Amino acid sequence: MHGKPAPSESADTAVRVRGLVKRYGAKTAVDGLDLDVRAGTVTAVLGPNGAGKTTTIETCEGYRRPDAGTVRVLGLDPVADAAALRPRIGVMLQSGGVYSGARADEMLRHMAKLHAHPLDVDDLIERLGLGSCGRTAYRRLSGGQQQRLALAMAVVGRPELVFLDEPTAGLDPQARRATWDLVRELRADGVTVVLTTHFMQEAEELADDVAIVDGGRVVAQGSPEELCRGGAENTLRFTGRPGLDLGSLLKALPDGSAAAEPLPGTYRITGTVDPQLLATVTTWCAQHGVMPDGIAVERHTLEDVFLELTGKELRS
Numbered sequence: 001m002h003g004k005p006a007p008s009e010s011a012d013t014a015v016r017v018r019g020l021v022k023r024y025g026a027k028t029a030v031d032g033l034d035l036d037v038r039a040g041t042v043t044a045v046l047g048p049n050g051a052g053k054t055t056t057i058e059t060c061e062g063y064r065r066p067d068a069g070t071v072r073v074l075g076l077d078p079v080a081d082a083a084a085l086r087p088r089i090g091v092m093l094q095s096g097g098v099y100s101g102a103r104a105d106e107m108l109r110h111m112a113k114l115h116a117h118p119l120d121v122d123d124l125i126e127r128l129g130l131g132s133c134g135r136t137a138y139r140r141l142s143g144g145q146q147q148r149l150a151l152a153m154a155v156v157g158r159p160e161l162v163f164l165d166e167p168t169a170g171l172d173p174q175a176r177r178a179t180w181d182l183v184r185e186l187r188a189d190g191v192t193v194v195l196t197t198h199f200m201q202e203a204e205e206l207a208d209d210v211a212i213v214d215g216g217r218v219v220a221q222g223s224p225e226e227l228c229r230g231g232a233e234n235t236l237r238f239t240g241r242p243g244l245d246l247g248s249l250l251k252a253l254p255d256g257s258a259a260a261e262p263l264p265g266t267y268r269i270t271g272t273v274d275p276q277l278l279a280t281v282t283t284w285c286a287q288h289g290v291m292p293d294g295i296a297v298e299r300h301t302l303e304d305v306f307l308e309l310t311g312k313e314l315r316s
């Protein structure tokens with residue numbers, strides 16, 4: 001595992017999971033998972049289908065009891081301390097988890113009344129494009145409307161911490177943007193957000209920290225930048241005449257760099273590819289009478305890191 005070291009337990013840690021194991025019969029869905037969520041940040045839990053994301057989140061929410069390991073949410077045990085924890089967290093389940101006959105606006109207003117300092121319900125309805133479904137029963141709403149309502153229900157009480165399980169799956173781009181804006185505002189308000197997602201762009205746009213889950217474990221955790229830096233190295237490629245003196249080029253490059261000619265006339269330099277390295281390479285080319293053609297810098301994306309760690313593509 002790479003990424004930053006796990007923070008020690010403190011008020012700064014909103015969620016701390018250690019050695020979580022959860023089985024369904026013979027199936028081990030979560031297999032010794034460790035996760036830290038810093039208070040006031042957005043953490044994206046990314047993973048392929050069946051990685052154990054939902055099971056982990058539902059255990060943090062107190063809906064599932066761990067078979068082994070410890071889970072602390074705002075310093076509390078989600079099962080034993082459920083009564084104290086529930087009013088402090090907001091939960092958006094993947095399946096909705098809403099009473100199907102109730103009207104959308106009634107449900108939201110009812111939820112708001114249960115909390116001391118709720119968000120403005122009308123504003124929330126407008127922002128999430130729920131205006132047209134106020135009087136409609138939940139079960140008659142479209143899938144996207146149900147999802148937006150579930151998000152509104154999760155955040156209306158202005159909780160300290162919200163868990164959002166795939167909040168934008170199936171939403172159109174406009175609703176996805178509105179959801180992202182809402183998540184950013186929650187964070188600006190000091191709310192901690194834990195979300196699961198299959199959308200790499202969502203993680204890159206929103207997350208301070210990303211936890212990559214595979215086979216029931218967190219295989220890497222850190223900021224998107226840290227994960228991209230810590231994963232495969234970045235690469236600079238150029239073409240020139242074949243058979244350049246790589247030894248001389250390597251001498252000019254900073255320690256930790258590598259140079260290769262995988263195909264005649266095609267050069268690949270790996271290491272910390274920054275403006276200084278680019279300048280070093282072009283200077284070396286000038287000194288050796290080489291006209292570099294097609295210089296390209298390839299930066300590794302979160303998608304690359306994900307693929308490298310899990311060997312799987314994300315469902316999109």
Ligand SMILES: Nc1ncnc2c1ncn2[C@@H]1O[C@H](COP(=O)(O)OP(=O)(O)OP(=O)(O)O)[C@@H](O)[C@H]1O
Binds near residue numbers: 024027030052056
């Ligand atoms: N109630 C259940 N009974 C039996 N097996 C289950 C149950 N819930 C989940 N599983 C299995 O446990 C594993 C982890 O499932 P989980 O839903 O936690 O993964 P996930 O990462 O959220 O996947 P997805 O992205 O598809 O939602 C999967 O193999 C799943 O089939």
